[in-house]
Amino acid sequence: MKYFEVAFTLSPYSTDACDVLAALAGEVGFETFMETEDGLTGYVQQALFNEQTLKETIEDFPFDGISINYNVREAEDKDWNEQWEQEGFEPIEVRRKMEDGRGIIIHDGRHLPVNITDQDITIEIDAKLAFGTGTHETTRMICSTLLDLFGNLSPLTSYLSPLKVLDCGTGTGILAICALKLGASEAVGYDIDEWSADNARHNAVINRVDDRFTSLLGDVNILKEVEGSFDLVMANINRNILLADMPMMHEKMAPGAQLILSGFYTADIPMLTEKAQSLGMKLVAQEEDNDWACVVLRN
Numbered sequence: 001m002k003y004f005e006v007a008f009t010l011s012p013y014s015t016d017a018c019d020v021l022a023a024l025a026g027e028v029g030f031e032t033f034m035e036t037e038d039g040l041t042g043y044v045q046q047a048l049f050n051e052q053t054l055k056e057t058i059e060d061f062p063f064d065g066i067s068i069n070y071n072v073r074e075a076e077d078k079d080w081n082e083q084w085e086q087e088g089f090e091p092i093e094v095r096r097k098m099e100d101g102r103g104i105i106i107h108d109g110r111h112l113p114v115n116i117t118d119q120d121i122t123i124e125i126d127a128k129l130a131f132g133t134g135t136h137e138t139t140r141m142i143c144s145t146l147l148d149l150f151g152n153l154s155p156l157t158s159y160l161s162p163l164k165v166l167d168c169g170t171g172t173g174i175l176a177i178c179a180l181k182l183g184a185s186e187a188v189g190y191d192i193d194e195w196s197a198d199n200a201r202h203n204a205v206i207n208r209v210d211d212r213f214t215s216l217l218g219d220v221n222i223l224k225e226v227e228g229s230f231d232l233v234m235a236n237i238n239r240n241i242l243l244a245d246m247p248m249m250h251e252k253m254a255p256g257a258q259l260i261l262s263g264f265y266t267a268d269i270p271m272l273t274e275k276a277q278s279l280g281m282k283l284v285a286q287e288e289d290n291d292w293a294c295v296v297l298r299n
Helices: 015-027 051-059 082-087 137-153 174-182 194-206 220-225 239-251 266-278
Strands: 003-011 030-036 039-045 067-074 092-095 103-107 121-124 164-168 186-191 213-217 230-236 253-265 282-289 292-298
Touching: 003 015, 015 030, 015 039, 015 051, 015 253, 051 067, 092 137, 103 137, 121 174, 137 174, 137 230, 137 253, 137 282, 137 292, 164 174, 164 239, 174 186, 174 194, 174 213, 174 230, 186 194, 186 220, 194 213, 220 239, 230 239, 239 253, 239 266, 253 266, 266 282, 266 292
Parallel strands: 103 121, 164 186, 164 230, 186 213, 230 253
Antiparallel strands: 003 039, 003 067, 030 039, 092 103, 253 292, 282 292
16 A cells, blocks of 8 residues: 655644644555654554645644644655564453353464364454454454444344445455454455555455455445345444445444444544444443453444
8 A cells, every 4th residue: 555654843842742643644645654853753644644634733732832743755666564464463351251251263374273162253364454354452442342233233144144344445355354254144344445445355365365355456436336224233444434434334234233433542432433323323332442442333
């Protein structure tokens, strides 16, 4: 995927101000940051970059007496996670809070899980980006929510058969694959990045669920080409995209369907739930982890 590299200069420099700037920039699409001597450098997908929104964010910066300047250039087209790819990641466990302790074990091909039980679900992810492997709080919270949801719905065939899942911004495909391994009948995932759409398809093959998984290239408008509705919709995307895309997601939800959202901060919950309520949905659960949030809404 193509990125812009944005160099921010703060005068006078302040660590606290840099932290706030990173949080605000994250809300408008920036994915990662590196500290510099006089500020920070941020990276944002070219398709998601809105300079007018960035300018408005800087104009409303909550610290008085600090000047923020920035310079935008096209980031070098290289694999920013090459070292991470080579090293891989240690297996990640996500377990239910209920008595059975059922878990999801996420691993790569280099680090195989050990001490797993017959109740555990294993998911192998071959990823070139760390986000989408289960290392991030938002991914783990959605996986945990899926464990609780599918556990509470067991047996699924009681009133949701077949159970169709939609994964918005599928990335590595981890959430769709998780739902399929927990019992969903079929899943559709879409992503604006061609590599992600291909990688999700590849990971579905690794996990032997490719016959029930469809990976599409495009943004939320690709749903206009998808027939039928879904019993469960998931989206792990930043707040602004969730707000913009939620109406289309809602249109694809079956009566009584649930929507799991993450990728935003705890402070964003009221804004997102208000949007959901305007569409006729209600909040049924929420979870927080290190200021990141996950909410479950029902149609």
